[in-house]
Amino acid sequence: MNGGVSLCAVSGHPRICVVSASGQNVFFAEILEAFAAALRARGLVVEEAVDEFPPPQDDLVYIFVPHEFQPLVHHIAHPTLLQLRRSVAICTEQPGSDWFDTSADLAALAAATVDINLLGVKELEKRGIPVRHAPLGYVPAWDAWGGNDRRRGIDLTFLGAFTDRRAGVLARCAAGLDARRSSIHLVESSQPHTIDSPTFLFGERKWELLANSRVLINIHQEARPYMEWHRIIGAAINGCVVLSEHSLATEPFVPGQHFVSANLAHVPSLLARLLEDEDRLATMRRAAYDLLREQMPIDRAVEALLWGVERAAAAPVAGPQPPATGPMPLKPPSRQVAWEEEAEAMGGLRPIRTALMHLVSQGRRLERRINDLVAPNQSGGGLEIEQHGPRRESPKVSVLLTVYNYADYVRSALHSVAVSSLEEVEVVIVDDASTDNSVEAIRDACGEFPWLSVKLLRRLQNAGLSAARNLAAEHASAELLFVLDADNAVFPRALERLAGALDESDAAFAYGLIETFDVDGPAGIVSWIDWDPARLRFGNYIDAMAMIRRSALEAVGGYSTEAAFSMGWEDFALWVAMAHNGLDGIRVPEFVGRYRVNPHSMLSLTDIDHSAVWAALLRKYPSLATGQAEPAAA
Numbered sequence: 001m002n003g004g005v006s007l008c009a010v011s012g013h014p015r016i017c018v019v020s021a022s023g024q025n026v027f028f029a030e031i032l033e034a035f036a037a038a039l040r041a042r043g044l045v046v047e048e049a050v051d052e053f054p055p056p057q058d059d060l061v062y063i064f065v066p067h068e069f070q071p072l073v074h075h076i077a078h079p080t081l082l083q084l085r086r087s088v089a090i091c092t093e094q095p096g097s098d099w100f101d102t103s104a105d106l107a108a109l110a111a112a113t114v115d116i117n118l119l120g121v122k123e124l125e126k127r128g129i130p131v132r133h134a135p136l137g138y139v140p141a142w143d144a145w146g147g148n149d150r151r152r153g154i155d156l157t158f159l160g161a162f163t164d165r166r167a168g169v170l171a172r173c174a175a176g177l178d179a180r181r182s183s184i185h186l187v188e189s190s191q192p193h194t195i196d197s198p199t200f201l202f203g204e205r206k207w208e209l210l211a212n213s214r215v216l217i218n219i220h221q222e223a224r225p226y227m228e229w230h231r232i233i234g235a236a237i238n239g240c241v242v243l244s245e246h247s248l249a250t251e252p253f254v255p256g257q258h259f260v261s262a263n264l265a266h267v268p269s270l271l272a273r274l275l276e277d278e279d280r281l282a283t284m285r286r287a288a289y290d291l292l293r294e295q296m297p298i299d300r301a302v303e304a305l306l307w308g309v310e311r312a313a314a315a316p317v318a319g320p321q322p323p324a325t326g327p328m329p330l331k332p333p334s335r336q337v338a339w340e341e342e343a344e345a346m347g348g349l350r351p352i353r354t355a356l357m358h359l360v361s362q363g364r365r366l367e368r369r370i371n372d373l374v375a376p377n378q379s380g381g382g383l384e385i386e387q388h389g390p391r392r393e394s395p396k397v398s399v400l401l402t403v404y405n406y407a408d409y410v411r412s413a414l415h416s417v418a419v420s421s422l423e424e425v426e427v428v429i430v431d432d433a434s435t436d437n438s439v440e441a442i443r444d445a446c447g448e449f450p451w452l453s454v455k456l457l458r459r460l461q462n463a464g465l466s467a468a469r470n471l472a473a474e475h476a477s478a479e480l481l482f483v484l485d486a487d488n489a490v491f492p493r494a495l496e497r498l499a500g501a502l503d504e505s506d507a508a509f510a511y512g513l514i515e516t517f518d519v520d521g522p523a524g525i526v527s528w529i530d531w532d533p534a535r536l537r538f539g540n541y542i543d544a545m546a547m548i549r550r551s552a553l554e555a556v557g558g559y560s561t562e563a564a565f566s567m568g569w570e571d572f573a574l575w576v577a578m579a580h581n582g583l584d585g586i587r588v589p590e591f592v593g594r595y596r597v598n599p600h601s602m603l604s605l606t607d608i609d610h611s612a613v614w615a616a617l618l619r620k621y622p623s624l625a626t627g628q629a630e631p632a633a634a
Helices: 026-041 066-072 098-107 118-126 164-177 203-211 229-237 264-275 278-295 299-313 338-344 350-374 410-418 438-448 465-474 494-503 533-538 550-555 570-580 602-607 611-620
Strands: 015-020 046-050 060-064 087-091 112-115 131-133 154-161 182-187 213-218 241-245 260-262 383-388 397-403 425-432 453-459 480-485 509-518 521-526 547-549 585-596
Touching (some): 015 026, 026 046, 026 087, 060 299, 066 087, 066 098, 087 098, 098 118, 112 299, 118 131, 131 299, 154 164, 154 203, 164 182, 164 213, 164 264, 164 509, 203 213, 213 229, 229 278, 241 278, 260 264, 397 410, 397 494, 410 438, 465 570, 480 550, 494 509, 494 547, 494 585, 547 550, 570 611
Parallel strands (some): 015 046, 060 087, 087 112, 154 182, 241 260, 397 425, 425 453, 509 585
Antiparallel strands (some): 182 585, 383 453, 480 547, 509 547
């Protein structure tokens, strides 16, 4: 053939090579696989290449996602101008983002471009780039539902990268979700989530979750009203009704008919009403599914791709041939670990911050030594024990509640346990020598909740948070220990769900999402990252509010009472100790409690200086540097 076009005898089209990066986000792999399957169904020959563009040939064109390939392979393996002229670029990102601009820059050099969103099509057209709309549609491989009625065990699902914007909306939904079942999966966006990521939901696991879910909440990462088509289509194919923040270019989906569209502020209230209206859900579920099957087959995208393939095939192959490089993947840029950041931050205000931290820490220790001198006969703490309510001999869970000058909040904490759906509960309270009327507030609360089994341990001298928690654990009767701070609260079904997660696994501890709140109401989310020991190198991501097996706590020696960890690092030191000893945690994808954001709390002091704490952690738990558990003794 002259002019660089040699058609495949089987299909009448050139061979198509789908080029991807081994480190790309897995949902782009899902899109490329869907397009490749649809092209093959048309009789086209579709090949695959990873981390490289094969040498140009007369009968070969390329399809790739620019912003997912370019940053993840060595620059030597980037497509040459000749290869770009025989390529179809697939754009999936929202205009205004850096990722979109990266795609557009390369798309301007490609033979043709397709975009899955009309907003992207319009922006590329403005830039003079040849582009067609390739809408995602019904993909048979994504359908785990099949359109048949089934019982859905999950009321609400969320899938997406963590942003403060999304966390704020979900936090406002938290209280209303306790009586429901939810499956909330927030992920970090600092690294691609590949097919090897153990905690990232993709493929069959994701489709089955959506087929088992009634509603999916969709919140934009930023204020741009860009429809997240990959997420929306995946949900609709599996009969999961989408409740989305208002979006532009939703055609052919019609708000109110195929999905629910809402102002951001109204999402929590609309969610509550929607979950109460099963008839509306059933109608909308069927309407969206039928629309996809009948009017939005993935073949619509194939037409746009074939337009691009024809343009690419018309480009000449003659010209300088690129050198054969072979696959040349790059590792994604690694984040700097926390102690390295501390080392780089030395200088400036660091000496002042360090001195302030040491001054506060020395002040706490001096106060305790003075107490020892004033009351020498009470050395070792001095302890008084009171029993309130019925005594439980073998509770399922012991709630460990430590109190130091929290008279204004401790009643709320106790009330949250008193209304727990799990009846086999006892509370072990350690008052760590409060100087306010915390003890009186505890006694008053026990009178309000006479059915609650409460063991009150009164220290006559303050010993610190770690010692108080260890003391509570020593006096607890249950194997499962739930840690609760006096200014926080646990949701009614949380203890039951966390205990159930431990009963069904070998994990040493379980935790769930926690709504943060302040004087203005719900503010955000903590404890949303799945357990990953290597992730501890970058700092703590699990709050104290967790359920721990007594045997695991004893195996690591309890909470460390080292002075270095006594200013708000007690929880982190425990999780590091768990990882160091090869013990695992499990995250329950539901809200389990509320955490009060108090700028005057002990936790705020952890921002003064970190260097001494990291040094102590690395000295005691050297495995923290590698993310690998300490080898077991032979």
